[in-house]
Amino acid sequence: MVETWTGWNKSPSVWEKFPSIVFLPEGCGSEVMVLNHPELPGCSFFIYWSLEVSTGGAVIPNIHLLPKIPERALQLFPTWPAGGAAAEAFQSLLRILGPEAAIESIIRAVSLSEDAELSG
Secondary structure, three states: OOOOOOOOOOOOHHHHOOOOOOOOOHHHHOEEEEEEEOOOOEEEEEEEEEEOOOOOOOOEEEEEEEEOOOOHHHHHOOOOOOOHHHHHHHHHHHHHHHHHHHHHHHHHHHHHOOHHHHHH
């Protein structure tokens, strides 16, 4: 995965493409990408990115999805996969699609719409 995608600080198109959904708290060098739907306050997804380098020099990317869903929403939709299931599904997307496509898929899901902004 590292060879094809080195993080959003090297590939700004992911966050520049979705400015109403994506926020990088520390700018381009941020280790965290925050995904918010403008009409769903309190519901957020955090994508955390880090790299591990083994003693043998192998580079292993770690990308995790961490949901933040208000308790009230979880009570209203107890079977909604926003908890651990969302994180597990994201890991599957990473394996199947690769990092950039997996992140873009999550952004599209968070957007809840087919805005003109998302079609490009």
